[in-house]
Amino acid sequence: CSAIDACESSNGGCSSKAECRRTTPGNRACVCRAGYTGDGIVCIEINPCLVNNGGCDRNAECTQTGPNQAVCNCLKGYSGDGKTCTYISLCSQNNGGCSEFAICNDTELAERTCTCKPDYIGDGFQCRGNVFQELLRNSNTSRFYFHLEALSIRDISGPGPFTLFVPHTDILSSDPRVKDWIAKGVMAQVLRYHMVGCANLLYKDLTTITNITSLHGDIIHISYSQNSLVLNNKAEIILSDAVGTNGVIHVINQVLVP
Numbered sequence: 001c002s003a004i005d006a007c008e009s010s011n012g013g014c015s016s017k018a019e020c021r022r023t024t025p026g027n028r029a030c031v032c033r034a035g036y037t038g039d040g041i042v043c044i045e046i047n048p049c050l051v052n053n054g055g056c057d058r059n060a061e062c063t064q065t066g067p068n069q070a071v072c073n074c075l076k077g078y079s080g081d082g083k084t085c086t087y088i089s090l091c092s093q094n095n096g097g098c099s100e101f102a103i104c105n106d107t108e109l110a111e112r113t114c115t116c117k118p119d120y121i122g123d124g125f126q127c128r129g130n131v132f133q134e135l136l137r138n139s140n141t142s143r144f145y146f147h148l149e150a151l152s153i154r155d156i157s158g159p160g161p162f163t164l165f166v167p168h169t170d171i172l173s174s175d176p177r178v179k180d181w182i183a184k185g186v187m188a189q190v191l192r193y194h195m196v197g198c199a200n201l202l203y204k205d206l207t208t209i210t211n212i213t214s215l216h217g218d219i220i221h222i223s224y225s226q227n228s229l230v231l232n233n234k235a236e237i238i239l240s241d242a243v244g245t246n247g248v249i250h251v252i253n254q255v256l257v258p
Helices: 131-137 142-150 169-174 177-184 187-192
Strands: 018-022 028-032 036-038 043-045 060-066 069-074 078-080 085-087 102-108 111-116 162-167 195-197 211-213 219-225 228-231 235-244 247-252
Touching: 028 036, 069 078, 131 142, 131 162, 131 235, 131 247, 142 162, 142 169, 142 187, 162 169, 162 235, 177 187
Parallel strands: 162 247
Antiparallel strands: 018 028, 036 043, 060 069, 078 085, 102 111, 162 195, 211 219, 219 228, 228 235, 235 247
């Protein structure tokens, strides 16, 4: 007589995910393989994510990849290896993408708000100061600013409001008359002729008026035709409505002469 091998046929009736082990003649035991659990007859995959989030950080997602196997990935707004996840402050890098003149505040995961600082206006991503400050920050108008500084003209740093018609930097740099005006001591009058006080006139406002008085005291004539605004029948507004806290800047393509 020979002993009957209970595991010889059909894995002894054990699960395909189990090992059939001979015990005594004609008997066997079914043992689930590693990564599976059950009585050996029925074996199911162990999902490690069901217990303690699979050992992942509480701010991580556990994803089963196989029997008793899983990977950990930090949730949006966190960084790390999944076992340890650290909150990412959007405001900690590059001011959260806000303007340098704005305050960045983390609000919730992967979200933040940008608010312009006091004495600045804008949406938080672009914040503007008074028109005197804005002249310097814009290369199109910075030459005008330097002329004001050289002559210590600070009229437009006050509360305003002001409307400025600023000759483009290239125009001021190339106009041969500028040196003569400086030499003759009349540059301040020329600069003030480009400024209007007590008025915050946007482009649309300028289309409805024909004359305004400059800080120099002389009149600036305005005409509107063919979708263009022209000052003194000569200087066209080429860039408009750069709004600051105390007024607005328009860029023109000619120097106005009182």
